[in-house]
Amino acid sequence: MTTASPQTEAKPAVTVIGLGEMGFTLASAFLDGGHPTTVWNRTPEKADDLVARGAELAASVRDAVTAGSLVVVSVKGNATARELLEAAGDDALSGRAVLNLTDGTSAEARAVADWATAQGAQYLHGQIMTIAPGIGGAESVVFYGGSDTVYDRYQPTLQLIGGRGALVADDPGVPTLYGMAVHDTMWGTLNGFLHAAALLSSEGIEAKRFLDDAGASVSALLGYLPMIAGEVDRAEYATEYGALQHHRPSVEDLIRESRARNIDAEFPSYTLGLVNKAVEGGHAGDSYSRLIEQFRK
Known part of the structure; x- marks a missing residue:
């Protein structure tokens, strides 16, 4: 040839x-x-x-x-x-x-x-x-x-x-990390949505109807990612609003609601474990981005 x-x-x-x-x-x-x-x-x-x-x-x-x-x-x-x-x-x-x-x-x-x-x-x-x-x-x-x-x-x-x-x-390893980061975000988002859909369907509420009514709230979540990314890059987690101590009661409510409806509570329980560890470690007033420290060994 x-x-x-x-x-x-x-x-x-x-x-x-x-x-x-x-x-x-x-x-x-x-x-x-x-x-x-x-x-x-x-x-x-x-x-x-x-x-x-x-x-x-x-x-x-x-x-x-x-x-x-x-x-x-x-x-x-x-x-x-x-x-x-x-x-x-x-x-x-x-x-x-x-x-x-x-x-x-x-x-x-x-x-x-x-x-x-x-x-x-x-x-x-x-x-x-x-x-x-x-x-x-x-x-x-x-x-x-x-x-x-x-x-x-x-x-x-x-x-x-x-x-x-x-x-x-110029590093050939970076595209692989980019791809994994996208997939990591995707799987976390999909798992969260499917858990939510199971919760809704136990009440006879269609997931599509939920998105029609709450789509703006769900879409707005992506808007927080640049803010979270900035906090992670700067390693600055203190926040005036939406601190971890305010997340904890809501996660606890989700776990109790899930169990009452016979919905697997492992997914929100994992989240609660992360939040509890941060709060008990003295970070109750920090933003959710503080939890990144728990993924670093």
Whole structure:
């Protein structure tokens, strides 16, 4: 296969390694965007539809890597990502851009970055914040970290993944942390809402009706996040209003109401434990953001 030259390509050749749900969708997006696209997967049959639409199926990982100036990896785990890239051979990555879109921890992302850079590659790590059908959407978010050269050079190509991509750091581990922070916030919010919905439904109140009536109050909660973030960043928690001592009775009421309705009270009980520990530690007059100290060991 011909080695691609990013300096002379109007639409650079892209290689996609891994054709799971996300990898397949990424390859489709590059094809639809007019990029010469080479694909490789352990199960070659997964590429049949892409090949029918114009993609090249590489016979080996090395052939795949050497076919593209931008090598996109989307597999299960960073250990697999590195294993596959290593299989391309010591010289295959030299001078190429690697975009690793594989999930994992920040330390794993950094380890792959260090290794790939040592092979002569320019490395960019990406955290996709959408499911496969959202790839290419104007509002789809992708956090990138690593080489600003890769990010700038391939900006039109990266737009095919998500319209709201952003280079958030030169550290390839940061996008992973950003993604985890979004998910952490999401799961906490969803768990809280589902507990509330269980409480409401025990009275025969529809969750949709509740949102129609209380939507403004629920939406306003997000408006407090910048204030809380500022308190956390400054480590300044004293507040005149809404102190922890005023949260405690409301949480206790929620627990008693839940138990009376045979609704699992573990979720609000965990919150009460956090509040009690802070209040008993002398922080009754502090804001809710004080509880961050209890998550730090």
